[in-house]
Amino acid sequence: MKTLVIGGSGFVGYYIKKYFDCQGTSLTGKEGCQKLDITSERDIGEFIGKNRPELIINSAAMANVELCEKESNKSMLVNGQAVEWLARSAQENNAKFVQISTDYVFDGEKGDYNELDKPNPINQYGKSKLVGEENALRHDAIVLRIEMPYGINFAKNKNTFFESALNNLSNDKEVNAAIDQIISPTYVEDVPKAIETLITNSRTGVFHLASKEKLSRYDFVTQIARTFELNADLIKKVSLDDFKFDAKRPKKTSLNTDKISEIFTIDSLNRNLSKIKDMYKT
Numbered sequence: 001m002k003t004l005v006i007g008g009s010g011f012v013g014y015y016i017k018k019y020f021d022c023q024g025t026s027l028t029g030k031e032g033c034q035k036l037d038i039t040s041e042r043d044i045g046e047f048i049g050k051n052r053p054e055l056i057i058n059s060a061a062m063a064n065v066e067l068c069e070k071e072s073n074k075s076m077l078v079n080g081q082a083v084e085w086l087a088r089s090a091q092e093n094n095a096k097f098v099q100i101s102t103d104y105v106f107d108g109e110k111g112d113y114n115e116l117d118k119p120n121p122i123n124q125y126g127k128s129k130l131v132g133e134e135n136a137l138r139h140d141a142i143v144l145r146i147e148m149p150y151g152i153n154f155a156k157n158k159n160t161f162f163e164s165a166l167n168n169l170s171n172d173k174e175v176n177a178a179i180d181q182i183i184s185p186t187y188v189e190d191v192p193k194a195i196e197t198l199i200t201n202s203r204t205g206v207f208h209l210a211s212k213e214k215l216s217r218y219d220f221v222t223q224i225a226r227t228f229e230l231n232a233d234l235i236k237k238v239s240l241d242d243f244k245f246d247a248k249r250p251k252k253t254s255l256n257t258d259k260i261s262e263i264f265t266i267d268s269l270n271r272n273l274s275k276i277k278d279m280y281k282t
């Protein structure tokens, strides 16, 4: 199936592009991607009309939560409106469409959210991503919600929470990790594999892809330290309330994965961390 990944130069998009060995686009055209600014409806139409992919996966986003809060109109354009243009163009060209979304569409009051739970975003990033989801679903798409993806960031475009923690611990530096933010991180290598499974099984609608383990950021970093044999005494327990952010952060955003687990196997966090450790060695 001829596949196109939008945002192929990003952390997650890089893995999608590599797995499907497919064409990719990005805003600036790096990492072997072609330039395509998804804030232009005309450019999207021309690109898709010319290249005629059969599957389009949108991993492009304005993913910086603080920046979205400051530049709310731009975040709504990139994360919300542009998804309508992409999904519509996909449908017009008979291509399947997959939108990558986030746990941040939830308010974080409950945790263990399933696909039927009602989103209620509390910051601009979450609000804009929810608009993107709604736009995608109007065009018979798959919306795949992921949470704090972890793995090596080959795109090297930013410091992920996972790599920052690992680098700090490796360099004998302290890591502050919240005990009251409960997460279920997504193994980044699973993203393209899960998409392939959903497409093969002709699924549409919303799906959650995350770890089965629901744990605090503190416990996540502790597991990283254990797997990589690093000094866990460097991990300092803090509260989310200790951080001064412009954008509010939801506290309990773990995702329930029962629905996707019917067709896709998610390995344990421990096993996935060990796989990453082996990857660093090679």
Ligand SMILES: NC(=O)c1ccc[n+]([C@@H]2O[C@H](COP(=O)([O-])OP(=O)(O)OC[C@H]3O[C@@H](n4cnc5c(N)ncnc54)[C@H](OP(=O)(O)O)[C@@H]3O)[C@@H](O)[C@H]2O)c1
Binding pocket: 006, 007, 008, 009, 010, 011, 012, 013, 025, 026, 027, 028, 029, 030, 036, 037, 038, 039, 058, 059, 060, 061, 062, 063, 064, 078, 100, 101, 102, 103, 129, 146, 147, 148, 149, 155, 157, 158
């Ligand atoms: N990272 C997380 O913690 C996290 C958590 C949950 C969900 N997600 C979701 O996962 C997806 C991937 O996130 P990520 O962390 O991989 O993002 P990322 O590393 O920040 O990459 C963003 C990608 O979007 C592209 N892009 C940005 N603005 C664009 C525009 N106007 N036109 C075209 N392309 C544009 C970038 O292109 P350039 O490189 O050329 O600028 C880059 O390829 C997003 O949907 C995000 O919401 C991420």
